[in-house]
Amino acid sequence: MSAALTDPPxxxxxxxxxxxxxxxxxxxxxxxxxxxxxxxxxxRALLAELDHFAARTPGRRLTSIFFGGGTPSLMAPATIAAVxxxxxxxxxxxxxxxxxxxxxxxDRAAFRPxxxxxxxxxxxxxxxxDDRVLRFLGRDHDANEAREALDQAxxxxxxxxxxxxxxxxxxSEESWRAELAxxxxxxxxxxxxxxxxxxxxxxxDALRRRGALRPASGDAAGPLYEIAQDMTAASGLPGxxxxxxxxxxxxxxxxxxxxxxxxxAGIGPGAHGRLTEGEIKRATRQLRSPERWLAATQAEGxxxxxxxxxxxxxxxxxxxxxxxxxxxxxxxxxxxxxxxxELGEVVNMDAVAELIEAGLLALDAERIGxxxxxxxxxxxxxxxxxx
Amino acid sequence: xxDLAHIxxxxxxxxxxxxxxxxxxxxxxxxxxxxxxxxxxxxxxSMDIERERGITIKAQTVRLHYTARDGKxxxxxxxxxxxxxxxxxxxxxxxxxxxxxxxxxxASQGVEAQTLANAYLAIDAGLExxxxxxxxxxxxADPDRVKREIEEVxxxxxxxxxLVSAKTGEGIxxxxxxxxxxxxxxxGDATLPLKALLVDSWYDAYxxxxxxxxxxxxxxxxxxxxRMMSTGAVHEIESTGVFAPKPTNxxxxxxxxxxxxxxxxxxxADCKVGDTITEDRRPAAEALPGFRPSLxxxxxxxxxxxxxxYGRLRESLEKLSLNDASFAFEAETSAALGFGYRxxxxxxxxxxxxxxxxxREFNLDLITTAPSVIYRIQMTxxxxxxxxxxxxMPDPARIAAIEEPWIKATILVPAAxxxxxxxLCTDRRGEQxxxxxxxxxxxxxxxxxxxxxxxxxxxxxxxxxxxxASFDYQMDGYRAGKLVKLQIMVNAEPVDAxxxxxxxxxxxxxGRQMCGRLKDLIPRQLFMIPIQAAIGGRxxxxxxxxxxxxxxxxxxxxxxxxxxxxxLDRQKEGKKKxxxxxxxxxxxxxxxxxxxxxxx
Ligand SMILES: Nc1nc2c(ncn2[C@@H]2O[C@H](COP(=O)(O)OP(=O)(O)O)[C@@H](O)[C@H]2O)c(=O)[nH]1
Ligand SMILES: [Mg+2]
Numbered sequence: 005m006s007a008a009l010t011d012p013p014x015x016x017x018x019x020x021x022x023x024x025x026x027x028x029x030x031x032x033x034x035x036x037x038x039x040x041x042x043x044x045x046x047x048r049a050l051l052a053e054l055d056h057f058a059a060r061t062p063g064r065r066l067t068s069i070f071f072g073g074g075t076p077s078l079m080a081p082a083t084i085a086a087v088x089x090x091x092x093x094x095x096x097x098x099x100x101x102x103x104x105x106x107x108x109x110x111d112r113a114a115f116r117p118x119x120x121x122x123x124x125x126x127x128x129x130x131x132x133x134d135d136r137v138l139r140f141l142g143r144d145h146d147a148n149e150a151r152e153a154l155d156q157a158x159x160x161x162x163x164x165x166x167x168x169x170x171x172x173x174x175x176s177e178e179s180w181r182a183e184l185a186x187x188x189x190x191x192x193x194x195x196x197x198x199x200x201x202x203x204x205x206x207x208x209d210a211l212r213r214r215g216a217l218r219p220a221s222g223d224a225a226g227p228l229y230e231i232a233q234d235m236t237a238a239s240g241l242p243g244x245x246x247x248x249x250x251x252x253x254x255x256x257x258x259x260x261x262x263x264x265x266x267x268x269a270g271i272g273p274g275a276h277g278r279l280t281e282g283e284i285k286r287a288t289r290q291l292r293s294p295e296r297w298l299a300a301t302q303a304e305g306x307x308x309x310x311x312x313x314x315x316x317x318x319x320x321x322x323x324x325x326x327x328x329x330x331x332x333x334x335x336x337x338x339x340x341x342x343x344x345x346e347l348g349e350v351v352n353m354d355a356v357a358e359l360i361e362a363g364l365l366a367l368d369a370e371r372i373g374x375x376x377x378x379x380x381x382x383x384x385x386x387x388x389x390x391x
Numbered sequence: 392x393x394d395l396a397h398i399x400x401x402x403x404x405x406x407x408x409x410x411x412x413x414x415x416x417x418x419x420x421x422x423x424x425x426x427x428x429x430x431x432x433x434x435x436x437s438m439d440i441e442r443e444r445g446i447t448i449k450a451q452t453v454r455l456h457y458t459a460r461d462g463k464x465x466x467x468x469x470x471x472x473x474x475x476x477x478x479x480x481x482x483x484x485x486x487x488x489x490x491x492x493x494x495x496x497x498a499s500q501g502v503e504a505q506t507l508a509n510a511y512l513a514i515d516a517g518l519e520x521x522x523x524x525x526x527x528x529x530x531x532a533d534p535d536r537v538k539r540e541i542e543e544v545x546x547x548x549x550x551x552x553x554l555v556s557a558k559t560g561e562g563i564x565x566x567x568x569x570x571x572x573x574x575x576x577x578x579g580d581a582t583l584p585l586k587a588l589l590v591d592s593w594y595d596a597y598x599x600x601x602x603x604x605x606x607x608x609x610x611x612x613x614x615x616x617x618r619m620m621s622t623g624a625v626h627e628i629e630s631t632g633v634f635a636p637k638p639t640n641x642x643x644x645x646x647x648x649x650x651x652x653x654x655x656x657x658x659x660a661d662c663k664v665g666d667t668i669t670e671d672r673r674p675a676a677e678a679l680p681g682f683r684p685s686l687x688x689x690x691x692x693x694x695x696x697x698x699x700x701y702g703r704l705r706e707s708l709e710k711l712s713l714n715d716a717s718f719a720f721e722a723e724t725s726a727a728l729g730f731g732y733r734x735x736x737x738x739x740x741x742x743x744x745x746x747x748x749x750x751r752e753f754n755l756d757l758i759t760t761a762p763s764v765i766y767r768i769q770m771t772x773x774x775x776x777x778x779x780x781x782x783x784m785p786d787p788a789r790i791a792a793i794e795e796p797w798i799k800a801t802i803l804v805p806a807a808x809x810x811x812x813x814x815l816c817t818d819r820r821g822e823q824x825x826x827x828x829x830x831x832x833x834x835x836x837x838x839x840x841x842x843x844x845x846x847x848x849x850x851x852x853x854x855x856x857x858x859x860a861s862f863d864y865q866m867d868g869y870r871a872g873k874l875v876k877l878q879i880m881v882n883a884e885p886v887d888a889x890x891x892x893x894x895x896x897x898x899x900x901x902g903r904q905m906c907g908r909l910k911d912l913i914p915r916q917l918f919m920i921p922i923q924a925a926i927g928g929r930x931x932x933x934x935x936x937x938x939x940x941x942x943x944x945x946x947x948x949x950x951x952x953x954x955x956x957x958x959l960d961r962q963k964e965g966k967k968k969x970x971x972x973x974x975x976x977x978x979x980x981x982x983x984x985x986x987x988x989x990x991x
Contacts, residue, residue, distance in 0.1 A: 018949055033948060072949050199945040222915065226940025247945050262950040276951045287953055312953075321959065322952045329947070358974050362918055382943040384917050391963040 013280070015064035016261040017091050019050065020272030021076040022294050029142040029207035030169075030200060034274030034292050035074050047083040049056055049301040050271055051090050053290070056306040057269035058094035061279060064267070066095035067258070068102040068258035077111035088122040102163070102257040109145040109153035115160045125163040125256070127196070128153060133186050134179070137172055142207075145234040163257065165194035166341050170228050171220040172200050178230050181235070188239040193254035197232050199225050219368070229380055246329045246379055263330050263340065265323045273297040276321075285319055285342075287312045316343045320350035321390055326380055333366070333373020347372060355388040392583065392610060393466050399574045400605070400649055402470045402485050404513055405495035406503035406709050413494060413557040414566075415453070415594070419636060421563050422455040422467070430627075452485075452603060452649055453636040461570045467570055468649040472509075483512055484664065484682055488605035488649055491519040491574030493566065494547070498524040498532035498554070501832065503861035504803050504832065508956040510545050517575050522549050523566060528556040536830060543829040544803075545601040563779065573818030579646025585609030585670040587644075588679050592662035598630075600656040604668060607679060611644040611652060616671040621663055625671050626654035627845040685717045687735025688796065688866065689742060689781045689845050692723050692760035692888065694731030695750070695886045696979060698753055701730045707753035708732060711745060718745060723780065727888040727970050727982055728758055732969060733780055736762075739845055758979055760888045764841045767794040767869055782887035784876045787927055793892070794869040796841040802852070804860035806831045811855030820894065838867055842892070879905050880923045881913070882975045888982055900948035902932035905985065913979040915939035920975050 024035045037353060069091055071084065104125035105118060115126070130150040132138050137282045138146060145153075155166045168187055170180055187195060202208045202219045211217035220228070231244050241249040245263060248256065261268050270277035270288060274297075277288040289310040291297040297307035312323070327334035336347055343350055347367075356372075359365035364378035364385050378385050405411040470485040486492065490512040496506055513520055522541055524534045553569055555562030591603040603827040604611065611617070615628045632640040633650040644650045656662055665681035695704050708720050719735040735976040736742040737791060742762060749755045766778040768785065769792040799823075804812050806828065816823070816837045825836040839848075844864070852860050877898050879889040889909075893901050902924025909922050913936055924932040947955060969976040 020949065094897060133480060199941075218654050222939050222941045229941050246943050262947065262952075268950055270950060272744065276949060276953065278950065278952070289953065319954055325952060325955050325959070326947065359917070364917060371899055380941050381939055383940060384942045386959060387962050388917065391966055 005045045012063050012065045012096065014067050014261075014266060015061055015095060015279075016067055016258055016266065016268040017054070017095075017266055018270040018272075018275055018277070019069065019071045019076070019087055020275040020290075021071060021073040021079050022214060023078055024073065024075045025078070027143075027207075029211075030203070032203035032206050033074070036294050039293070043076075043080040043083060045298060047080070047086055049298050050087055051305075053271040053301050053306045054087065054090055054269075055094065057271065057277065057279070057288075060281060060374075061095070061267070061269065064095045065098055066091055066101060067098050068261065070102070070103075070258040071105040073106060075108060075111075076105050077107035077114050077118065081114075081117040084118065084120040084123065093163065103257070104163075107153075107157075108143075109150040112149075112153045112156050115156055124161060125165070126157045126161040127194075127256075128157055128164065128166040130154065130166040130187075131169045133168075133183050140172060141169060145348045151190075158192065161205075161264065163193055163254070165196060166191065167196045167198060169198050170232070171225040173220065174217050175220065175224075175228065177227055177231060180231055183222075183374055184232060184235045188235060188241065191238060191239075191241060191249075193241075193251045195236065195241055195249045196247055197236075197249065208265070226380065228325050233376065237376045242331070243379075244331050246382065257292070260330075263326045265319075265326050265338070284316045287314055287318075316345060317350070319343050320345065324351065324389065328372075328374045328386065329379065331373070331376075331379070333371045336369070336373055339372075351389045359385060359388060376377065392643055392713060394650060395579060395647045397463060397465045397574050398468070398577055398647040399465060399491065399570050400470070400489040400577055400647065401442075401466045401493060401570055401574055402472050402482075402489045402518075403493045403495050404472060404482065404486075404506075406497070406505040407502070409495050409497040409500065409503075409506070409904045410557045411471065411723050414493075414523075414525065414555070414563075415469060415903075416708055417557050417560055417563045418454060418455060418467075418469060418567065421560070422457050440489040445692070452634050454633040454649070455614070457567050457571070460568055461571075465571050466648075474837055480510055483516065486516040486518060486591055487682065488588060489516075489518060489671065490577055491521065492521050494522045494541075494545075494568075496537055496541065496603045498527050498534050498537050498744075499529050501533075501537045502544045502803065502829075504801050504863035505861060507545060507801060507803070508863040508865075510547065514547075520547060521569050521573050522547060523562075524552050524554050525557050527561065528559050540829050540832065544832075544834060551890045564848050575743055576940070577647030579606070581610055581645050583608035584673045584675040585615075585668065586675045586679055587611055587668040589619075589662060589664055589666045589668055590649075591664055592659050592868070594659050598653050600640070600659050600662055600669075601651050601653055602656070602662045603649070603651050605649045606644050606646055608646055608675070609670065611650075611668070613641065617654065617668050617669045617801075618674060619661070619663065620667040620669055621681075623662070624661060628653065629653045630833060639748075644664035645852075648910065651953050656864040672766045685737055687717065687719050687737060688841065689738060689762045689764060690733055691736075691742060691762045692725060692728065692731050692780070692978075693720075693746070693757075694728035694758045694760075694888075695724065696756035696758060698729050703753065704732065704749070704755055704757075707749055707755060708734070710753075711748060715745075717741070723967050725760075725782070725888045727885070727886045727972075727977075728760070728979065729808040729970070731758075735779070739849070758888075758982060761891055762845045763892065764845060766892060768792075769794070769871075778892075781876055781890040781892045784890075784892065786942065787876070792871045793874045794871050795874060797838055797867045797870050798841050798844060800837045800839055800844070800862060800864040801858055802832055802835045802837065802862050804835070804856050806833050808856040808859055809833045809835070812860055815848075815851055815855050819848065839864075840870075840872065841866075875926045877902055877905075878925045879909070880921075880925060881909065882920045883923075886972070886974045886982070889985060892906070895926075898926055899931050902926075906932045906934040909981070909985050910934040910936055912984045913977055914981070915942075916975055918974060 022034050022036050023038055025062045027035055102125055104124050105123045106131050131141055133147045135146050201213050208217055236249040243249050244255050267280050268277055273294045274292040275290045279286045288308055291307040291309045300307035323342055366375055368374050374382055405412045452470050453814050457467050458464045471487045472482045479673055494510050498802050524537055534554055538552055541547050541549040553562055553565045586607040588601050589851040590605055593601055595601050611631055613628055616625055618625050630640055630653045631644050632638050667678035669675045695701055712718050717737050720732045723731050723733040763781055766792055768776040768778055771789050771791045819839055821837040821839040823837055827834050852862055874892050874894040875895050877893050879886050906922045906924050919938050920936040922934045923930050969978055
């Protein structure tokens with residue numbers, strides 16, 4: 005999706021709100037629990053950091069904003085509105101800009117204020133329609149609250165997506181089918197299905213190491229993934245990315261920026277960004293600690309911990325890591341533009357041939373992509389291609 | 392120089408754990424060889440591994456001063472010897488420097504297989520033997536029964552056995568006195584040309600090459616030019632000394648004395664154990680009888696986990712072989728494991744010890760292939776080949792016969808556990824030679840193929856006898872057998888490191904076992920992988936590892952691509968520990984696990 009030369013280059017904005025009421029046992033994101041937050045200070049700091057990145061990328065067309073976390077529904081609506089307003093003036097706000105935010109079912113009361121602050125896409129952390137599973141996942145809501153929240157979200161936001169987590173220990177194919185069936189009657193345009201992953205340092209990781217939790221193996225998760233692919237496709241919400249499903253044409257635009265390796269500025273503690281500045285591509289990462297990030301931003305206008313100049317090899321690697329997650333794959337022209345090299349110079353062509361033969365990869369003059377089978381095993385495919 | 396009449400040279404021989412090191416400690420302490428502050432348990436076990444495992448690997452020596460009841464002061468030279476069968480060679484060497492031996496037997500355990508083996512070594516060396524029963528402080532001690540066993544099983548008069556507790560010190564004075572009164576003094580003549588037996592040699596970081604010697608005739612002095620009789624090489628003696636137990640210089644070493652010398656010797660290899668040292672100016676007419684050389688009987692490949700450590704492995708092996716002449720190695724290349732060394736050992740304990748020292752002292756992470764014995768192959772063209780590595784087996788069409796080494800094993804076990812022991816021996820293709828009883832203890836003598844013993848025989852023996860059986864063996868020649876090479880193929884490629892030579896009738900079962908095990912050990916891959924076992928071109932067992940079902944990161948949150956990139960970089964590092972079989976990559980650790988042998 006290379007933009008025509010006459011269009012100004014695009015950019016997306018990610019805003020990280022690092023606070024949660026409590027930490028979920030499976031979550032390893034940059035999340036912190038604080039009793040009080042100085043919302044005024046945080047608003048000023050986020051705006052300052054936004055200014056900092058906007059100054060480095062003038063004249064861009066802003067296609068999406070995403071408020072992630074943490075629990076961004078805990079942000080003061082005034083802060084959200086201020087960020088949206090500032091972003092749309094610092095960059096050129098596209099008329100059809102997507103402005104998304106993640107929320108939990110128990111934030112129902114905040115939906116309307118959030119919409120009034122400018123949010124037009126809500127991504128709801130439903131996680132399951134089974135109370136037992138919700139308890140296992142350490143969620144603070146039950147299935148009925150989730151259903152109610154969904155109904156309310158559909159009433160308020162023009163786009164609503166929700167997440168489910170699958171492949172929890174001992175999950176049966178039958179119960180997964182039932183849960184998916186319900187999800188598909190409720191989902192309109194978008195649905196995300198994430199395999200439960202035990203990340204290092206989480207409560208689940210500690211449980212696993214003690215032998216108290218046995219995550220599903222690849223053998224167990226495989227059939228569940230396949231069921232999800234089949235059922236969502238049959239309902240008109242095919243998987244366009246490993247874990248993301250949408251009615252064609254209604255995909256989440258913000259996430260597509262990541263997967264298509266477009267530019268995005270990341271503000272807030274621990275936020276990541278990718279910014280093209282002339283011939284250079286920078287990977288930025290902000291300080292993870294909320295207090296240190298706030299102090300740095302107040303002192304210097306930004307809390308950048310790291311700003312790495314990515315070489316051609318790293319750019320190729322990242323492009324493949326992200327792009328092969330998409331069903332559409334990657335345009336070879338984009339690889340050429342990003343790396344100034346041909347495909348054969350950035351991947352192991354013997355591996356490509358092998359993977360094609362095994363039905364895991366597809367390649368033609370225009371594009372390279374992972375097949376459905378290849379996406380299901382993408383980590384191993386990437387390892388062969390790149391490592 | 393000490394008057395011959397006031398010297399006694401002796402060894403302590405015993406089954407492992409019967410208290411040899413503890414007794415040596417007591418003897419050193421009660422003769423004032425060390426101050427209380429210097430003393431530490433197991434004084435003579437100098438290597439960490441020896442202390443930790445409570446075994447003596449290298450022979451050690453110490454000079455004690457003892458004032459006897461006759462009022463005279465005697466020099467007692469104690470050679471501590473290893474107890475394990477792998478090191479019986481070192482035992483014989485130490486014994487040849489002595490006139491007498493203490494045969495130490497645990498008063499509750501009684502005579503064990505190595506008691507027997509080591510007692511015979513001492514008898515064969517013509518030594519005067521003093522039986523000593525240890526651990527009489529234990530409530531289970533039964534000295535009368537054990538005396539009977541010594542008489543019936545070994546055939547030694549045990550009436551004058553000394554009862555001691557090396558733990559409490561009881562009876563130690565009697566042992567010291569018996570050494571003086573019951574052992575003969577050494578013979579020798581200070582005026583004759585020099586004849587000194589080179590008992591052992593090693594490399595010391597401070598002293599360089601050190602040779603342990605027993606002087607028979609003549610006198611060894613500093614500055615003397617000496618000649619090694621086997622090679623004719625001439626060196627100048629730089630120092631002479633004794634272990635008291637710390638190395639202490641003395642002016643000279645005369646007949647009957649045991650001590651060390653250092654000379655301008657560069658390599659331990661120039662100090663051949665068993666050689667005779669004589670004076671260059673006035674050489675002896677003939678050399679002392681040497682030792683039969685100890686030959687490795689068990690071979691295995693040692694490969695670094697990280698290919699980058701190959702050079703370090705070589706240096707480490709060289710350093711170890713400096714002090715261990717019985718240990719041989721040569722370069723080996725394996726498709727599965729990369730570059731490494733094929734090493735020869737005196738036995739499994741020896742192998743384990745070397746492996747552990749490489750890990751511990753040299754910080755090397757190693758893969759060890761299955762231990763193999765030396766096969767002799769009669770070729771159809773009449774040639775005879777020695778096979779140290781199953782992977783090198785010639786084309787079966789050119790083989791007339793394969794011979795494998797056999798051993799004669801002596802097993803002592805309480806009669807109550809005999810059944811399990813006999814069953815085990817039969818399982819391992821054993822042939823019974825003799826079965827005798829002394830009281831409720833049985834002695835079984837079996838002939839067994841060495842190959843059946845090298846893996847885990849000792850562990851199995853302990854488990855079928857609840858730890859009560861003891862075992863010793865000697866080599867017993869070669870015999871032809873119906874043996875075949877069992878080849879394991881992963882993704883249609885033979886894995887050299889997993890090739891084994893097995894009796895034909897076991898091949899089928901072993902092949903299935905290996906395939907089944909590899910199936911569990913090799914991680915799922917993107918492709919289906921066949922695993923096969925074959926004899927020659929014939930597939931006798933097969934399994935397959937199905938392709939992985941799912942392997943993908945669920946979430947790349949908030950555009951954090953760097954994390955995924957770092958993960959890939961780590962995998963790239965991990966790849967160094969992988970081996971390529973066609974389009975399949977197998978972690979070395981899978982081979983490592985597959986090579987861990989157990990009977991299931
Ligand atoms: N009760 C008792 N234990 C002893 C005696 N002598 C040695 N031991 C113990 O027996 C074990 C083996 O002793 P050690 O000297 O290492 O035996 P080695 O293998 O023959 O050198 C150690 O745990 C000693 O403490 C003794 O006289 N009485
Ligand atoms: Mg010992």
